[in-house]
Structures are given as C-alpha cells and as structure tokens.
Amino acid sequence: MRYVLKRVRRLIVVVFAVTLFTFLLVNVLPGDVAYDIAGQDASEEEVQAIRADLGLDRPVMIRYVEWLGDFVQGDWGRSFRTDEPVAEAIWSRFPVSLELMVVAQVFALILAVPFGIFAAYRAGRTVDRTIATAGFMSLSIPSFMAAILLILVVSLNLGWLPTSEYEPLSEGLWANLRAFILPALAIALSEWVVLMRVLRADLIGVLQQDYISLARAKGLPVWHVILRHALKPASFSMITILGLQIGTLIGGSIIIESIFALPGVGRLLINAIYARDFIVVQGVVVFIAFAYVLVNFIVDLLYAVLDPRIRTERSDG
C-alpha cells in the first residue's frame, strides 16, 4: 500500500511538471499566435487587441493557474482556429489511435512469439542468428519508411489492399479494420523485434530449469513442453514490455496516422502544429504525456502485484 501511495505521488508530480513545462514552452517563447491570426500587415495595435481578446496579455503564471484549473475540470480550451473544444477534439479521435495501437501490437505479437520461440529453442544456431539478423534489419527501417514501402508493394504493385479511407466501426468491422492493416504493420515491423528479443532471452532461461528437464524426461514432446510449460513463465517480461510500448506508441504513431490519413490524436497534433494552433498542441501534448505516465504507472503496479520482490526493492527508486 505504501508502494502504491508513493507511485501515485510521483505520478502527480510528473503530470504537474509536464503541464507546467508544456505551458511555459508554448506560451513564453516567441511565435505568438496573435501575430499569426492578425496576418503580416497587421499593426501592433491590432495584434494587441487580438491578444487581449484571447487573454494572452496577462502574466504567464496567472494564465497557467487558470488553465490548469480549467484543465482539471475538463475544460481544455478551444482551438484558436476552428473553435472546436480541445478536450472533445482529443477524445473523439482517441479511439482511432487506440485501435491502431492494439492492432499494431497484435501484429507485433504474431511476429514476435513464433520467432522468439524458434530463436530460443535453437539458441546460438543458424535459425537463431538468422532471426537476430532479420530483427536488426527490421529495426533499421524507420516506421515512415516501412509505411511508404508497404504502400508501394502491397497496395500499388500487388494491389491487395488499395489505400483506403478510414471508415468508422458502424460501417462494418472489415471496412473499419482494413484501413488499419498497413499502418499497424508499419508500426509492428519495428516493435516486434524488442518483444522477440525479450521473449527469447527469458525462454532460454526457463528452458534450463529443472522442471523442463523433468517434463522432457517424462517423454513429453518438445513442442508440448515449450508451449504448455515454458511459454507462460517466460512471457512475463514480454507482456510488461508490451504494456510499456503502448505508452510510447501513443506518441509514436503520429507519423503513421498522418501518412495513412487516419483521424487519430497524432494527426490532430501534426495538423495543429502545421496550423500553429498552440492551444490544441498544448492539450494534445499533455494528454499524450498523461496517457504515457498512466500506462507506465499501471504496468509498474501490475508488476508489483505479480512480483512481490519489486515492492520492497523499488520503493526507494
């Protein structure tokens, strides 16, 4: 319980620091939105009028406290450009990002588990080294490059999945899902390697345990032993990493969303940046940071629940 309290306190501190940092960065530094809205030939008075209108002329700390107060109550401000409420804009796009992440992680698992098992079973052999090399190459393809190559090969050359518009789930599961296949694959192509490596390492360790030898000695077939006896204890770390990756993916799918025109949080951020829509950028950054910290927090807690050693050891860290 003390561990949980400690983690919660840290969670709050981190989130608070992130809001302050983001707010200061967006608000103190040059490139004031008032100049953008007023246009290039606007006089200084006009700019000042817009500033007063948006409340940008008051001291930054007062604005921060006000913004934070509203933020906690769910009012994240309105877009300078479209007048859309920021909170609504984010929440309406979040399911798309979430779906993309889930599909991507499913693909990553589909790649990671079999290859991880093969690599561990044949550790140090040709199969293992081939998989390691493939993993290295896969890691060296940035996701935006993977996306372009996938579009080129799968959609244009093979004609399997014509680049399709995003359809909401109400249009049917397949219509909805098919727009996610290529983007998810582009993300999974770099994510699976880490999962595979962790699974391989843990599985090698587990396979050396006595109870595995016992199972083998009883005459159980190799695949039965690996799948039924070894895989479960060995996949613990991998599942942790899977959770932590979801945190990074919230921010990492930004480019993929904009390449495939998926209306997710990442695309919202990119478009807000192109439009210099500061209040939206601010909202999205805090949202992403909060989601990231929260996921880490939950993974940490689960970890502590499952592995009692962590509770005492890490309470000081």
Place this chain on the structure above:
Amino acid sequence: MADPTTNRPLHPARPTLSRFRRMRPTTGKSGQFGLAFWLPLAWLILITFCAIFAPWIGIQDPDSLDFINLQAEPNDAHLLGTDHLGRDVLARVVYGARVSLVVGFCAPVVGMLLGLPIGMIAGYFGGRIDGFIVGSIDTFLAVPGLVLLLLFSLIFGGSLLVVTVSLGLLFIPIFARISRAATLSFKSSEFVLAARTIGAGDFNILLRELLPNVVLPVLAFGLVAVASAIVVEGALSFLGLSVPAPHPSWGGMIAGGREHLEESPHISVFPAIVMFLTVLSFNLVGDTLRSRFADVREAAI
C-alpha cells in the same frame, strides 16, 4: 542487493531490460570482428566521404532543374533518375547525407556532453541530488521524444541547428542513465577508496578516477545513438519540420516521392535504401563495439 562475485551493487531499475541485455550473445567470434562489422564500416566510410566531398566528386548540382527529364527513370545522365522537378536523385541523396550525418553525429555529442556530467553527479553523490535528477529525467521522459521535437520545431522553426540541439536534448536522459549506472558500479571500488584515502576531493575523484571508466560504456552507446538520431531526423524532415524545403534531406526526399509512388517509385525508394543501409550499418557497428566494450557495465542499467 549486491552481486556476490564482484561485490558491486546491482541496480535493477527495469529488471526486464537488464536481463535481456545480459543474456545477449556477443556477436561473431570472440577474438576478431567479422564481416558484419567491416562491411557496414566500409559503407559508413564511403557515405561519409561522399557527404564531405560532395561538391568535388563529380555529381550534379542537387538544386539544378532538368525540365526535359522530369521523373526520369535511372539512366546514363542521371544514375538514380530524377525527381518530379527534374533534380538529380543521386546528387540529392549525397547532399542529403550531409544533413543526416551532421545531425546524426552532433546530436548524440550534445546529449553526451550534458548527460554524462548529470548522470555522474547523480550516481556519485546519491541522496537528494540523485532523487532530484532521476525525478527530472522521469518527467522529461514522460513526453514522447517525437512530440517534444515537434513542439520545439513549432516554437523555434526548423533549421539544422534547432534540430540538432533539440534532438541532442532528447539524448540527455539515456546518456545520464548510462553514466549514472556506470558511476554507481565504480564508486565503491578500491581505486576510488584509495584515491579518497590519499585525500582526493570529490571533483578530482569524479574527473580522474571515475570519468575514464564511465566514458567507455557511454561512447559505446554513442554509435547506436547516431543511428536513432538519423532515424528521428528522417522522421522530422519527412514531416517537413527539419531543414527548410528545397534543401535535400533523406526524409524530405522520401516524403516528396510519395505523390509519385505509382509512376516513379525510384524517387522515394533510392533515398530509403541509402538511409536503411546507413542506419543498419550504424546499428551493426555500434552493437559490435557495445557488446565488446560495455557488456558487463551495461548490465547494471
């Protein structure tokens, strides 16, 4: 908790990660570097040479427009073809290498110069200072790197300097963590104790006893950091938020060819291949060096 064999403290900040690193096999035979080291190294030397001497190696001007040959396939005049404005793809790939390599090398150096002292101070002094630094790093890491970079490019505009410095800032946490872990594992060793016994001050111990030991694992990580710096710069220039538009960059070229993937895929594919080979080479060379020089110490991260 201490490792009974070496009596060094182990710090399992993320037990899973450390386990995975420790289990990693060393690449190749133990005595010498294999082909997986020399081949990528040769590529890196080639690409660096071309980037440095770009104006003198007989390639065309990357900005000159050849209106007769728009989107030309690779041919004798243009070895890798031309893009939609008739610019020579080979020339642009070579000049684009300048951007990627400058950012790729300089950003980790910025991160190292700032992260190394921070990490060493945290690891050496411990206590409140350590708590504060580790806490700040955690906060910093709470915002995904790319988001932070987008934020910087929004505020400061895109230029080589801004990209390099802001990307360098992103490397502070990782370098600080590595040097903190290394400092922790060395600070209770005999030679530090000996130095303290003969009256050396904290500053002297940090600089003369610990730094030489900490620098090695940090440098060994450096080349891998170069690879990820190139990838992130590519992502930024892909989004048009790195160096301004007419200036050639790999990410920008890949993005530029997107509209013409169907008729002339070579506009995107050639820079993609070159970038892939470069990133892969840095990863391979870096990983070989890392597993050679920093295996034991990194296990403590």
